[in-house]
Structure formats: C-alpha cells, structure tokens
Amino acid sequence: MDSAIARERVRSFVTRPPFAASPTTPPGTNTPQKTPQASLELSTRPPSVAIEDFRAETSESGERLSSHCRCEPWVQLLVGHLVLFNSFGLIQSFSIFQPQYAVLFGASPSAVAWIGSIHVFLVYFIGTFSGKALDAGYYTHCLGIGLMIQLVGIIGAVSCDNYALSFIFHGVFQGIGHGLMFCPIVTNTALYFWRRSDGGTAEDPDHEGSLNIRTATAMSLAACGGGTGGIVFPLIARATLNRYGIPWTLRIIGLVVLANSVLIFALAKEKPRDEPETRVKSRIVEWRAFKEGAYALYVIAMFLAFVGLWVPYFYVRDFNANALHISPPTSLLILITLNASGIPGRLIPALLSDHVLGAINTYILVLLTTSTTLLLWPFVSSTVGMFVWAAAYGFCAGGVASLMQAGIASLNTEPQKTGVKIGMAFSIVAFASLVGGPLGGELIKAGEKRGDGREKYLWLQVFVGGIMLLGCAVLVGARVLKTGWKMGVRV
Incomplete structure (x- = not known):
C-alpha cells in the first residue's frame, strides 16, 4: 500500500502545471489531510484511465500556457x-x-x-x-x-x-x-x-x-x-x-x-488551419463576380488608379534633376520624404476607415486628395516646394496602396469569396502597374517638344492626375450602386 501511495504522489507532482506552487499548509491552520484510504482509492484506478487523465491534465496545462503566449x-x-x-x-x-x-x-x-x-x-x-x-x-x-x-x-x-x-x-x-x-x-x-x-x-x-x-x-x-x-x-x-x-x-x-x-x-x-486535404478548394477566377455592378466598377477604378500610382516613384529623381536642377544627394532626401510619409499614409486612412467613414468612403477621399496632389505637381518650382509635394503625395499614395483589399471586403456580399475577388483585383492591378511606368516615359519623351525644363513633364503630370481623378469618379459610381445616393451611409 505504501508503494501505491508513493506512485500516486509522484504522478500528481509530475502532472502539476509548471511553476505551480507546492501544496503547503500555513502554520496555525487546520486543513484536512488525505487519509491513506483516500490515496488507496485513487491508486486503484485502471492504468488506462490514469494515462487518459494524465494526457487531459497536460493538455489543459499546455493550453493555459499557450493562452499566455500572445507574442506569436x-x-x-x-x-x-x-x-x-x-x-x-x-x-x-x-x-x-x-x-x-x-x-x-x-x-x-x-x-x-x-x-x-x-x-x-x-x-x-x-x-x-x-x-x-x-x-x-x-x-x-x-x-x-x-x-x-x-x-x-x-x-x-x-x-x-x-x-x-x-x-x-x-x-x-x-x-x-x-x-x-x-x-x-x-x-x-x-x-x-x-x-x-x-x-x-x-x-x-x-x-x-x-x-x-x-x-x-x-x-x-x-x-x-x-x-x-x-x-x-x-x-x-x-x-x-x-x-x-x-x-x-x-x-x-x-x-x-x-x-x-x-x-x-x-x-x-x-x-x-485545416489540413491541406480538407481545406475548401476555391476557384482562381470567379467570373460571376463581374456581374456584380459595384465590384466591376470597383475593379475598373483600381485599374485607373494604379496606372498612375507608381509613376512618381519612378520619375521623381529624374524630375528633380532635369526640371528643378536639384543635386543628387538632396534628390535622394526628397525620395526618402516621399517614402517616409507613406507610413502614416497607410495607418491613418485605415483607422479612419475602421472608426469613422468605412472603407469605400475613405477610399474615395484618398483618391480625391491623391489626384488633387498630382494635378498640383506642375506648379512645383523650388526645392522646398518639392519636399512639401513629396510628403503630401507619399501620404496619399500610401492610402491608395493599402486600402484596396479593405474596399473589396466592404463591397462583398459573399464572405467565402473575398479571397478570390481580392486575387482577381490583384491580377487586374498588375496590368495597370505594368503599363503605367513605360507610358509615363513616353509622355516625357512627347513633352520634350515643349522644352527641356518643367514643361517636359507636363503631359506626364496631367495624365497621372487626370486618370487618378477618373478612377475616383468610377469608385463613386461603385458606391452609388451599393448604397444609393445616401450620404450618411458608412460603407
């Protein structure tokens, strides 16, 4: 009997959660103690039952530890x-x-x-x-x-x-x-x-x-x-x-x-997640999605917006050198400003979308401010002005790049197809990004007939600002199809 009690005590110690306090009795307290008979009753359980209890206790302990590890x-x-x-x-x-x-x-x-x-x-x-x-x-x-x-x-x-x-x-x-x-x-x-x-x-x-x-x-x-x-x-x-x-x-x-x-x-x-064999298979292309007017207009709006989105990132140093005669080190600082302002440009619109306006309303505002910033680009004539413009455009462009998925999720009525629709939008945006940069180069070449300074870039600047504004107008159409002309609707 003594050996059975000893085995039970060892088993209870091993299955105790890590760093658990030892069961001690403070001085001066009268706590009932287990009798040998009670320990004997515990030890007479079949081994299979004890093993299952051990597994259950260790599993619960692991789950408790995992719940406290929130850094992953x-x-x-x-x-x-x-x-x-x-x-x-x-x-x-x-x-x-x-x-x-x-x-x-x-x-x-x-x-x-x-x-x-x-x-x-x-x-x-x-x-x-x-x-x-x-x-x-x-x-x-x-x-x-x-x-x-x-x-x-x-x-x-x-x-x-x-x-x-x-x-x-x-x-x-x-x-x-x-x-x-x-x-x-x-x-x-x-x-x-x-x-x-x-x-x-x-x-x-x-x-x-x-x-x-x-x-x-x-x-x-x-x-x-x-x-x-x-x-x-x-x-x-x-x-x-x-x-x-x-x-x-x-x-x-x-x-x-x-x-x-x-x-x-x-x-x-x-x-x-689920094992690969049991995961739900979905199509790469869901053609029926284009029959949804709001989604179809949304994808068109994204195509128009992304045609011009990356063009300033490609040509900003070229513009600085040839139009404003800014030195290469300063021109790189302007590029850094353009990229740094994109950090709050990604965070603030997301918070505005979540807390105040909704994804589509926020996206319309972002596209409107981005197109306005691009249309103001031809009026930049100094180094200081270029720093200000780069900060403004980087902020706006950060929102354009980061809100696309949230906008699709906001318009979507079938949650299980959200991933497919985002993937289709990625494919369309890919072709827009492919043609934007080279088209910008051709517009610069066409602008050489106007002169060698700022006039050389005028067609490029008007084009990217105009096509971004057109994308904003198409996105307004997608919102109207989704909610009508109601102004106070959060979508």
Whole structure:
C-alpha cells in the first residue's frame, strides 16, 4: 500500500502545471489531510484511465500556457513587415536606379521604366497564385523559394553591364521572388489577427471571420514595411552611389536584404488551419463576380488608379534633376520624404476607415486628395516646394496602396469569396502597374517638344492626375450602386 501511495504522489507532482506552487499548509491552520484510504482509492484506478487523465491534465496545462503566449501574432507581423520591406521598399526606391540605368545603358526613360514595371507586375500577378499555394499548405516553400530568387536577382543585378541582363535580374527575378512571398505573407498575417466580433477566434469551426479593427491596424503596420524599406534603401544609395557606383550600392542593399531574409525564414510560422486535404478548394477566377455592378466598377477604378500610382516613384529623381536642377544627394532626401510619409499614409486612412467613414468612403477621399496632389505637381518650382509635394503625395499614395483589399471586403456580399475577388483585383492591378511606368516615359519623351525644363513633364503630370481623378469618379459610381445616393451611409 505504501508503494501505491508513493506512485500516486509522484504522478500528481509530475502532472502539476509548471511553476505551480507546492501544496503547503500555513502554520496555525487546520486543513484536512488525505487519509491513506483516500490515496488507496485513487491508486486503484485502471492504468488506462490514469494515462487518459494524465494526457487531459497536460493538455489543459499546455493550453493555459499557450493562452499566455500572445507574442506569436506580433512576431508574424514583424515577418510581414520585413517581407514588404524587401519587396515594396525596393519598388518605392526604383527612382534610385531610373536615371543611373538610363545613363549606364544609354536607354530611354520608358525603356528603363519597364524594369521597375515588370517588377511590380509580377508581385501582384504571381501573388494571385501564390495565395493558392498557401491554401495548399506550401507557406514555408513559397517563402524559402521567394527569398532565394530575390537574392539571386540582386546578386545578378550587381554584375549587369547591359539592359537585357538588368531587365532579367532586377525586374523579372526580383518580381518573381517578391510575388511568391507577397500574398502568402499578407494572408498569413491577417489570419493571426482574425477575430470574431463576439471575441471568438479563427479556430472556431462554426463562425464566419471578419476583419476587425485589430486586424486592419495590424495589416497597416505590416504594409508600412514598404515605407521603412523606402527610407533605408535611399539612405544607402545616398551614402554609396556617388562614391562607389551602382555595383557596390546593390551589394550593400543585398546584404540588408539577406539579413532580413535570415530573420524572415527563422521567425516565419504558418497559422495552423485545416489540413491541406480538407481545406475548401476555391476557384482562381470567379467570373460571376463581374456581374456584380459595384465590384466591376470597383475593379475598373483600381485599374485607373494604379496606372498612375507608381509613376512618381519612378520619375521623381529624374524630375528633380532635369526640371528643378536639384543635386543628387538632396534628390535622394526628397525620395526618402516621399517614402517616409507613406507610413502614416497607410495607418491613418485605415483607422479612419475602421472608426469613422468605412472603407469605400475613405477610399474615395484618398483618391480625391491623391489626384488633387498630382494635378498640383506642375506648379512645383523650388526645392522646398518639392519636399512639401513629396510628403503630401507619399501620404496619399500610401492610402491608395493599402486600402484596396479593405474596399473589396466592404463591397462583398459573399464572405467565402473575398479571397478570390481580392486575387482577381490583384491580377487586374498588375496590368495597370505594368503599363503605367513605360507610358509615363513616353509622355516625357512627347513633352520634350515643349522644352527641356518643367514643361517636359507636363503631359506626364496631367495624365497621372487626370486618370487618378477618373478612377475616383468610377469608385463613386461603385458606391452609388451599393448604397444609393445616401450620404450618411458608412460603407
């Protein structure tokens, strides 16, 4: 009997939660003690029952410990931030390379813009399909392959001595690498912050999740990675470009990207969901969605807006040098200002959307202010004015880039098809981004007939401002189809 009591005491000690207090009796208290007979009754249970009790107790202990470990979503948010740092940080810094490649390769602005445009195109277009790979359980594979392809692209771009190789390594390779990572990392981050309005979690099988305020804020913080990278990469260029040239600038950028990649791969963790075999399969294209008038107009509005969105990021340094005769170091500071202001530009519209106006109403306001800022660009005639304009446009453009998914979710009436509709919008936006940069270069070439200064860029500036304003008007039409002409409706 004594050995049975000893075994029971050892088992109760082992199954006690970690760091639990020892069962001691304070002095001076009369607490009933277990009798040998009670311990004997416990020890006479069948071994299988004891094992099941042990498993249940340890499982409950693990769940209690897991509930206290709330840092994992924020770690994955950091991973998302770093991925967008590496991808959109370089896209928003393409103006570093635009004038340099034009001189190095003897190419026109339009030809050089194809390098940056194919990069943006592949990020959005491949993102449509890499999102499906995430659903199939290949999250880590997408990250690992994407990181390797991106690093190969940067290493190859270092030794490029002609336009074709630069197009392949800087444009195609980096675009593929970023595209493989972009949609999975954005979706995975959202899943970690996915919550029900009643406090439930995404693991509950009998609920429909929704993007709440916490989720939208987290997504905006991850999207700020593009702004952070857009600050760091021009600072590197400002310190190295004139002294060491493009090869060493790319090498140092590559080291930063490599350091981020190590952190990304070490910290990345897929949100546990259903097994791949049991996950619901969805189509890549849902053609019936275009029969919804509000969604169809929304996608058209996004196409028009994204045609002009990235053009200033490509040509701002070219404009600074040729139109305002600003020195290269100061021009890089203007680029940094343009990218830095995009950080609050991503956060503030998201908060305004969640708390006050709704996604579509906020997006209309953002497109209106962005188009107004672009139409004021021809009136900038000084260095100070350019700093002010860059800060204003960067803020507005940050909202244009970050609110697209929220707008689709706001218009959508079928929650289970939200991902498909966002993927379709990504594909359409990809083609808009592909044509925007080269078209801007052709407009600059056409403007040379007007003169060599600010007049040279007038057609470009009027075009991007006008097409953004047209996109705003089409988005108003989508809102009217959804809610009518009621002004006070939050949508």
